[in-house]
Amino acid sequence: MQEKHDIGNLFNRIADTYDTLNHLLSFNMDRYWRKKAVKRLQPCNTLLDVATGTADLSIEILRQNKARHIIGTDISHAMMQKGIQKINRRKYADRISLLYADASQLSFEDGSFDAVTCAYGVRNFSDCQKGLKEMYRVLKDGGQLLILEFSYPDNACIRKLYNCYFTRILPYIGRKISKDKTAYSYFCQSVKEFIWGQDMTQTLEHIGFKSAKYHPLTFGITTIYTATK
């Protein structure tokens, strides 16, 4: 388990190249995955986007007009700074605000939000259970939870190819472009060690979420999780 400040520092170091590498390493699929995930949201008033990073999910939510007001939280100032630049360029500053906040200690009242989202964030939390419990606490009764996270393909052949790409090619390109020696190896390791599919929906239901479901995308490389409170 990585400490919170280590994770925050890691994302501070790679913030400049984060978006470029996301699009490059996923062959632009990350944009499609966020779009598909946001399509599953019902339009709502207030939404919290935990581990918002450079705000790509929050921006997609507004683009699809799925929330009136969004608060995005993160523990990396540099990632959020990139996000703020994009929000300003798109003139969304009156509808998206970004705040420094640790997912395991959110400063919002119980039941503050109609929806809580988190894209590629939960596996980075130093205490995932605590983060998920906080997401549950700040959600209104009947509110929607949407999580997007990496997972593993079921098909053995595709899993083999994916593993090869993931453990050899991706860390190499990540290292070359970000100029960071460890970030992209950590990234692969964190996906390998994290739960997915039914294990994740069971974890969500154990915390108290209802109707937890998982929806694999692109052979199961990534998975959308939905649930309600």
Ligand SMILES: C[S@@+](CC[C@H](N)C(=O)[O-])C[C@H]1O[C@@H](n2cnc3c(N)ncnc32)[C@H](O)[C@@H]1O
């Ligand atoms: C892989 S990025 C995902 C960013 C964005 N949601 C996206 O879709 O591209 C993971 C983000 O989680 C943030 N993060 C990690 N641990 C966190 C925590 N405990 N609380 C809040 N954010 C956290 C990191 O700083 C980073 O910006």
